[in-house]
Amino acid sequence: xxxxxxxxxxxxxxxxxxxxxxxxxxxxxxxxxxxxxxxxxxxxxxxxxxxxxxxxxxxxxxxxxxxxxxxxxxxxxxxxxxxxxxxxxxxxxxxxxxxxxxxxxxxxxxxxxxxxxxxxxxxxxxxxxxxxxxxxxxxxxxxxxxxxxxxxxxxxxxxxxxxxxxxxxxxxxxxxxxxxxxxxxxxxxxxxxxxxxxxxxxxxxxxxxxxxxxxxxxxxxxxxxxxxxxxxxxxxxxxxxxxxxxxxxxxxxxxxxxxxxxxxxxxxxxxxxxxxxxxxxxxxxxxxxxxxxxxxxxxxxxxxx
Amino acid sequence: xxxxxxxxxxxxxxxxxxxxxxxxxxxxxxxxxxxxxxxxxxxxxxxxxxxxxxxxxxxxxxxxxxxxxxxxxxxxxxxxxxxxxxxxxxxxxxxxxxxxxxxxxxxxxxxxxxxxxxxxxxxxxxxxxxxxxxxxxxxxxxxxxxxxxxxxxxxxxxxxxxxxxxxxxxxxxxxxxxxxxxxxxxxxxxxxxxxxxxxxxxxxxxxxxxxxxxxxxxxxxxxxxxxxxxxxxxxxxxxxxxxxxxxxxxxxxxxxxxxxxxxxxxxxxxxxxxxxxxxxxxxxxxxxxxxxxxxxxxxxxxxxxxxxxxxxxxxxxxxxxxxxxxxxx
Numbered sequence: 134x135x136x137x138x139x140x141x142x143x144x145x146x147x148x149x150x151x152x153x154x155x156x157x158x159x160x161x162x163x164x165x166x167x168x169x170x171x172x173x174x175x176x177x178x179x180x181x182x183x184x185x186x187x188x189x190x191x192x193x194x195x196x197x198x199x200x201x202x203x204x205x206x207x208x209x210x211x212x213x214x215x216x217x218x219x220x221x222x223x224x225x226x227x228x229x230x231x232x233x234x235x236x237x238x239x240x241x242x243x244x245x246x247x248x249x250x251x252x253x254x255x256x257x258x259x260x261x262x263x264x265x266x267x268x269x270x271x272x273x274x275x276x277x278x279x280x281x282x283x284x285x286x287x288x289x290x291x292x293x294x295x296x297x298x299x300x301x302x303x304x305x306x307x308x309x310x311x312x313x314x315x316x317x318x319x320x321x322x323x324x325x326x327x328x329x330x331x332x333x334x335x336x337x338x339x340x341x342x343x344x345x346x347x348x349x350x351x352x353x354x355x356x357x358x359x360x361x362x363x364x365x366x367x368x369x370x371x372x373x374x375x376x377x378x379x380x381x382x383x384x385x386x387x388x389x390x391x392x393x394x395x396x397x398x399x400x401x402x403x404x405x406x407x408x409x410x411x412x413x414x415x416x417x418x419x420x421x422x423x424x425x426x427x428x429x430x431x432x433x434x435x436x437x438x
Numbered sequence: 439x440x441x442x443x444x445x446x447x448x449x450x451x452x453x454x455x456x457x458x459x460x461x462x463x464x465x466x467x468x469x470x471x472x473x474x475x476x477x478x479x480x481x482x483x484x485x486x487x488x489x490x491x492x493x494x495x496x497x498x499x500x501x502x503x504x505x506x507x508x509x510x511x512x513x514x515x516x517x518x519x520x521x522x523x524x525x526x527x528x529x530x531x532x533x534x535x536x537x538x539x540x541x542x543x544x545x546x547x548x549x550x551x552x553x554x555x556x557x558x559x560x561x562x563x564x565x566x567x568x569x570x571x572x573x574x575x576x577x578x579x580x581x582x583x584x585x586x587x588x589x590x591x592x593x594x595x596x597x598x599x600x601x602x603x604x605x606x607x608x609x610x611x612x613x614x615x616x617x618x619x620x621x622x623x624x625x626x627x628x629x630x631x632x633x634x635x636x637x638x639x640x641x642x643x644x645x646x647x648x649x650x651x652x653x654x655x656x657x658x659x660x661x662x663x664x665x666x667x668x669x670x671x672x673x674x675x676x677x678x679x680x681x682x683x684x685x686x687x688x689x690x691x692x693x694x695x696x697x698x699x700x701x702x703x704x705x706x707x708x709x710x711x712x713x714x715x716x717x718x719x720x721x722x723x724x725x726x727x728x729x730x731x732x733x734x735x736x737x738x739x740x741x742x743x744x745x746x747x748x749x750x751x752x753x754x755x756x757x758x759x760x761x762x763x764x765x766x767x
Contacts, residue, residue, distance in 0.1 A: 164569055168567070175579060178594065181593065182589075277695050282741060312479060370585070428580075432646060
């Protein structure tokens with residue numbers, strides 16, 4: 134034991150650090166070494182993706198490998214964005230349109246989720262809903278369902294409805310794995326808002342619907358941001374459903390296009406890395422921007438019932 | 439009805455009761471109305487397709503034949519195909535490839551759950567320490583988790599590739615290998631790479647849950663433990679770990695489900711190969727349905743996976759609701 138008082142006051146313990154922390158000064162070195170290791174583990178691979186995307190393939194193939202690129206180039210990004218001609222420009226030309234498709238689909242699904250998922254979450258948090266336990270269990274099951282089992286059905290149903298190779302079809306399919314999550318996250322969020330707020334709104338002469346959208350919704354920003362950002366992220370990143378359902382040129386989203394480039398042997402890895410980095414950027418920025426709310430919403434949504 | 443509805447009885451005693459009853463009824467109606475759109479949507483995009491897929495798993499699905507039995511609703515023609523009973527399932531359970539994939543999936547899930555829990559908890563313990571830049575580190579935590587699995591696959595190709603992988607570059611530079619290693623050449627190695635890459639993507643979420651759990655442990659417990667002369671490991675063993683038991687169980691269940699469902703990384707990294715040596719149940723089902731276009735056997739395989747998920751949901755449900763009751767008590 135180090136030379137310190139056996140019992141610290143609560144104030145002092147709080148100021149000194151966090152519960153369960155290593156305390157001795159010599160341990161600081163160990164802590165910083167471990168933190169550095171964790172940082173390398175978390176962002177090292179992503180940073181390397183960026184490094185390869187601004188490198189020439191010949192430098193990546195060189196042995197020994199230079200971890201600081203000897204030449205930096207944005208040619209890969211120019212190729213991906215169609216600013217220079219190269220042998221696989223046909224593949225690269227799909228990137229920007231598919232990015233737009235991704236954006237449209239993700240935004241539409243987020244909107245649908247925020248409107249109908251939030252409303253249902255509110256009802257679960259506040260009222261006695263018919264078959265509450267059963268429907269909550271069903272919701273939980275749909276949350277843990279393998280989406281891929283639904284795709285054969287979508288394939289045939291969308292064919293009958295003329296929704297194959299359309300963005301509307303993808304929006305419908307994506308609601309299957311986002312809506313149960315949104316209801317759950319929003320239910321957990323509304324449970325943190327005191328029910329007295331709604332009651333006082335009712336006393337002030339609002340009807341139930343007005344109490345919801347005039348009083349409760351305006352103070353639910355953090356929950357809406359958490360649910361919305363999470364939905365957008367899931368849709369932006371989705372691969373398998375889009376890959377199977379939207380095969381016609383120009384109808385698919387970004388992940389299948391990048392996977393398609395990856396499957397072609399005549400495209401340099403550095404070019405694929407550039408497209409991968411562009412695909413990753415929006416989701417990463419979104420999550421970093423709203424991380425505080427997302428962490429709160431997601432932990433509440435998975436821990437609480 | 440002979441008797442008048444109770445609302446019309448203007449008895450001074452009954453009025454408040456009726457008012458209360460009315461309020462309750464309207465509350466029920468209002469709640470049902472709020473839930474209706476979501477449930478309609480869930481029925482249309484989940485329940486109905488789920489039942490249709492279930493039907494296909496009992497049918498001889500021929501995608502080229504347009505005629506045959508069909509379900510006609512609102513002018514739409516949904517083909518029903520020929521009912522063949524449990525034939526798809528019987529063939530499946532007699533197929534050694536299915537059982538190979540089944541046991542491979544079991545290994546994959548066990549390894550994935552172990553790695554995710556250990557790394558997730560270890561990372562949480564490190565991030566729980568006091569150090570400069572702690573908020574920044576907590577933000578970085580979300581990066582692997584926010585990436586599309588297509589990008590996750592891509593960036594690990596950049597690290598593991600046999601021609602330009604950074605890890606190979608590093609091992610070569612340090613003199614640990616004479617030539618670049620092909621991590622995907624052998625089945626078992628490729629399977630373990632898949633486990634670790636998926637863990638890199640998923641463990642941060644486990645860390646988030648563990649950190650949330652750690653923050654709710656009262657400081658007084660640690661102070662008492664310190665007063666009793668408990669060292670770091672003893673504090674972990676007797677204070678931190680017992681308090682995290684609920685979260686730990688949650689992480690185990692969630693990562694088990696995620697392990698069973700993993701599909702996109704296999705598509706990007708191995709396509710189930712070499713041979714069938716990284717073929718899990720979900721990949722086998724995907725391949726059968728969408729590469730060979732055999733929807734009957736494909737949906738049967740995927741339904742065995744769905745059944746497993748249903749069992750795990752029951753476990754999760756028990757956990758969550760028991761906890762809820764404990765909180766309310």
